[in-house]
Each structure stands twice: as C-alpha cells, then as structure tokens.
Amino acid sequence: MQWNIDSERPVYIQLIEQIQAGIVSGYFNPGDKLPSVRELAAEAGVNPNTMQRALAELEQTELVYTNRTSGRFITSDIGIIKKLKKQSANNIIVEFIEKMKQIGYQEDDILECITKILEEMRK
C-alpha cells in the first residue's frame, strides 16, 4: 500500500481515508487479511497507536473486523462495501452542492460548470 501522509491534517484521519479508499476502490479485496497494526504502522511511518485508532474507527463502518489474535480482515460482504461507496459518494456530492449554492450557484449552473471542467480534464 502506498501511504501518503502530510502534516496538514490529523494523521489518523488521513489513515482512515486512505484505508477506506483502498477498500472501496478495490485495492484491497473482500476477505483479505490486513497486516498487523504494528506492521501497517511501520509501513506508513506512523505510531502504532495512531494506526490502531484509524483501524478502530474503520471498524464502525464494518468494512473491517477483528479476530483478537489472528488479525484484521476486510469484510467479505461485498454489499457493505458497495453500500458504503454509494453513501460516501452521496455525502461528498451533497456537501459539494451545498457549497456551490452558498456562493450563489443554482442547480443548473452547477451542472454546467462541472461538465465544463470535466471536459477540459479529458483533453
């Protein structure tokens, strides 16, 4: 796994994001065993407690689960993963729309704007 931690925001938040992205985007596969807390921490260059915190919080989404001494695993329930992916997308989109409205864009304008930018990116 390719870790990418900066000091702009709390480390544990970035860990959560990156692990979750790894699962939801398919980098980790359902049922995979994760390396141990200490290994992951070493790999990412963070304190084990910090990694532990990230993983513990992730568990609340049921994306991963723990067997006390045999380690942590990605859920095998593809439904959960898909559901969370949709949910995440929804939250991101709603937040995005709210922000755009706050600076005075109507719904039509938003669609137009983003279409334009996405087109530009394709070039």
Next chain:
Amino acid sequence: MQWNIDSERPVYIQLIEQIQAGIVSGYFNPGDKLPSVRELAAEAGVNPNTMQRALAELEQTELVYTNRTSGRFITSDIGIIKKLKKQSANNIIVEFIEKMKQIGYQEDDILECITKILEEMRK
C-alpha cells in the same frame, strides 16, 4: 444579515464564509458600507476580535477594503467579485472531483452520479 454560527468549527471561519457568500451571491452590493466591527459582532453574537479577524482575512481577497475611521466597504470592482466567485467554484469543484476519484469513481461516473442527484432534487 442572517448569521448562522455553530460550535462545530471555528467561529471566525464561519464568519468569513458567510460574509463572502453574502458578497458573492449578491446579498451585499458593490460599494456598500458595512456596519462597524463592533456592530457586526453584536449582530452576529460574537466577540469583536473574532469579527475583526474574519474581516481582516477577507481583506486579503480584496472583496472589502478599509478606510481607517470611516469604516469598511465592499469593493466596487465587480470584476474582483466575479473572479473570486469563479475561483471559489473552481476550487470546490476540483476538490470534489478529487474526493470522488479517491473512492474509486471515474470521471464519467461522477457526471452520471451528480446528474442523477440533481434531477432528484428538482422533484
């Protein structure tokens, strides 16, 4: 002005956002004189220093300017306002796209998703 401050995030940030939104969305008009720091603070129910901080930071965007004792004014330069509005939109959109990509959405998916949600909102 209708202030809406919660304790989730720093007060001064929320003030910046709301004032900026007020300008960019057309609630405040170019050239308008703003109430004094102390008045605004009282109105919003915050400490004057906090309002001062928000206004001072806003000045860096050139949306408002100060005449030491006669008060603060919204810029009369409509260009600046429009430019900032576009810039803000761009930042919001780019950030949005990045987030969506991080959870595994391609550009096409993004457009599809948001189109769908916007359509739902219209109903």
Next chain:
DNA sequence: ACTATTGTATTAAGTGCTTAATACAATAGT
C-alpha cells in the same frame, strides 16, 4: 482642537485534540 467612533495590536487564557509511551489481554501455534 476635541471627542466619539472607527479600525488595530498585543497578549494571555482556555480548550480540545492528537500523538506517543507504556502496560495489559487474548489466543494461535508450537
């Protein structure tokens, strides 16, 4: 020239949050 009103500077207290050191607990594997 005076004074009220405006913006500004300084600084200290409070606060919440992150991180890290360390110790504890459970169990798979031998």
Next chain:
DNA sequence: ACTATTGTATTAAGCACTTAATACAATAGT
C-alpha cells in the same frame, strides 16, 4: 503449558489554535 504475536486500554505530554480582555491609533465630524 509456553511464547510470540495479535489487538487493546490508559494516560499524560505536547501542541496549535481560537477566543477574549484590554489597550492603542487614527480621523471624521463637530
């Protein structure tokens, strides 16, 4: 049964940041 390895709990230090009290500075208006 032992031991190495796993996850977990506790707690304290550090840190950065926000907020607020207070004092200072400039000038428009009289």
